[in-house]
Amino acid sequence: MAYTNSGMVDYTRLSPNRSGQRTHTIDRISPHCVVGHCTAEGLGDWFARSSTQASSNYGIDRNGRVGLYVEEKNRSWCTSSNANDQRAVTIECASDAKEPYTMKSSVYATLVKLCTDICRRNGKSKLLWLGDKDKALAYNPAADEMVLTVHRWFADKSCPGEWLYSRLGDLASRVTAALGGTTEQPTQPVEPEQPKTQIYRVSKTTVLGLQREKGC
Ligand SMILES: [Zn+2]
Numbered sequence: 485m486a487y488t489n490s491g492m493v494d495y496t497r498l499s500p501n502r503s504g505q506r507t508h509t510i511d512r513i514s515p516h517c518v519v520g521h522c523t524a525e526g527l528g529d530w531f532a533r534s535s536t537q538a539s540s541n542y543g544i545d546r547n548g549r550v551g552l553y554v555e556e557k558n559r560s561w562c563t564s565s566n567a568n569d570q571r572a573v574t575i576e577c578a579s580d581a582k583e584p585y586t587m588k589s590s591v592y593a594t595l596v597k598l599c600t601d602i603c604r605r606n607g608k609s610k611l612l613w614l615g616d617k618d619k620a621l622a623y624n625p626a627a628d629e630m631v632l633t634v635h636r637w638f639a640d641k642s643c644p645g646e647w648l649y650s651r652l653g654d655l656a657s658r659v660t661a662a663l664g665g666t667t668e669q670p671t672q673p674v675e676p677e678q679p680k681t682q683i684y685r686v687s688k689t690t691v692l693g694l695q696r697e698k699g700c
Pocket of ligand 1: 515516517562563635643644
């Protein structure tokens with residue numbers, strides 16, 4: 485399937501911080517928290533500096549606008565994992581600057597639409613949230629399946645923050661419903677959402693590291 489870019493893009497500034505064409509077809513989406521309520525232009529400025537050494541395919545800004553920084557055909561430098569970034573479309577989402585990195589409802593609404601659009605253009609009818617690193621990374625998706633992965637599985641970071649992390653099941657269900665598929669997730673029985681008892685701890689240095697890496 486030929487690679488394309490989203491028609492939802494409001495602003496384009498291609499980043500030098502990327503590798504060439506992907507070595508793996510797209511079957512993952514990795515949403516991130518920017519650590520700041522940035523604009524699409526501000527995030528574009530940050531990724532345009534080669535010294536930033538980071539990028540994402542898309543960004544969703546504080547007003548729900550979509551920025552394109554690395555075309556879908558190319559590998560972004562976003563998830564601290566070559567293996568993941570080769571197959572994932574990465575999306576930076578404007579958020580609060582500290583845990584739980586809350587996002588505005590307009591940002592989340594755009595994320596649902598953008599994930600739906602990415603799935604549709606890449607021939608997927610289901611978005612899956614498997615809720616567990618080992619399960620998700622070992623999962624071999626069917627041709628019509630897209631899998632959500634998160635940055636915290638690959639680096640000592642909270643990203644995408646507890647606010648979005650706790651909504652990834654909801655995100656997967658909304659996107660799958662919009663694609664016309666079943667909202668049932670395949671490998672595990674869906675259990676009612678339990679209150680999180682484990683706080684994901686982020687040290688001050690980690691937060692500062694995030695801010696340095698993901699300024700906006
Ligand atoms: Zn991240």
